[in-house]
Amino acid sequence: AQTVTQSQPEMSVQEAETVTLSCTYDTSENNYYLFWYKQPPSRQMILVIRQEAYKQQNATENRFSVNFQKAAKSFSLKISDSQLGDTAMYFCAFMKQPSGGYQKVTFGTGTKLQVIP
Amino acid sequence: DVKVTQSSRYLVKRTGEKVFLECVQDMDHENMFWYRQDPGLGLRLIYFSYDVKMKEKGDIPEGYSVSREKKERFSLILESASTNQTSMYLCASSYSSYNEQFFGPGTRLTVL
Numbered sequence: 001a002q003t004v005t006q007s008q009p010e011m012s013v014q015e016a017e018t019v020t021l022s023c024t025y026d027t028s029e030n031n032y033y034l035f036w037y038k039q040p041p042s043r044q045m046i047l048v049i050r051q052e053a054y055k056q057q058n059a060t061e062n063r064f065s066v067n068f069q070k071a072a073k074s075f076s077l078k079i080s081d082s083q084l085g086d087t088a089m090y091f092c093a094f095m096k097q098p099s100g101g102y103q104k105v106t107f108g109t110g111t112k113l114q115v116i117p
Numbered sequence: 118d119v120k121v122t123q124s125s126r127y128l129v130k131r132t133g134e135k136v137f138l139e140c141v142q143d144m145d146h147e148n149m150f151w152y153r154q155d156p157g158l159g160l161r162l163i164y165f166s167y168d169v170k171m172k173e174k175g176d177i178p179e180g181y182s183v184s185r186e187k188k189e190r191f192s193l194i195l196e197s198a199s200t201n202q203t204s205m206y207l208c209a210s211s212y213s214s215y216n217e218q219f220f221g222p223g224t225r226l227t228v229l
Contacts, residue, residue, distance in 0.1 A: 035217060037220075043222070044121075047218075103214035
């Protein structure tokens, strides 16, 4: 079974600064997908960024980028130029290569990020 | 944009009541999921469905059942609600098994 660990339950960052959220996972799979989801207070969870394990290049989406270290099974999220709207719970998620229509995503316990004005 | 809606944002029920949570997606997604979210535990999968009338147990199916009579609608049923089912319930859908999941706004259920 896969496990996803987010070791930082809460973090804070000053507006305009950079923050890195950590995530490690445990799997024996070689092909899989990793995600970061954002859940703002009282709002819907949305996908921030996605990484395919076979891709060596780290994914980026505007101010969000990841540091994917496959050998270390690490998948950290870096938020640059933090904005007040980045205040949210962030979940790291793992999905192994689907088979037979079966899509199983394992989520971490989340990191609550507070951006301070 | 994909829209996933849930029938209620907040729900209060009494122990022993039968509870229905409804989820509808408007983008013809194949897969639909029900999770519960609890502080410190993240999201845990209750049930999922990859086709109409098909369902599979997730990690914590005990005390729950589901129904998917139409592709766009996935219902979670608590046959006899108990206080330990007080939680946030999230519905999600995905176009295929290779695509990311889109989430609904959640239903915060309180069982008294």
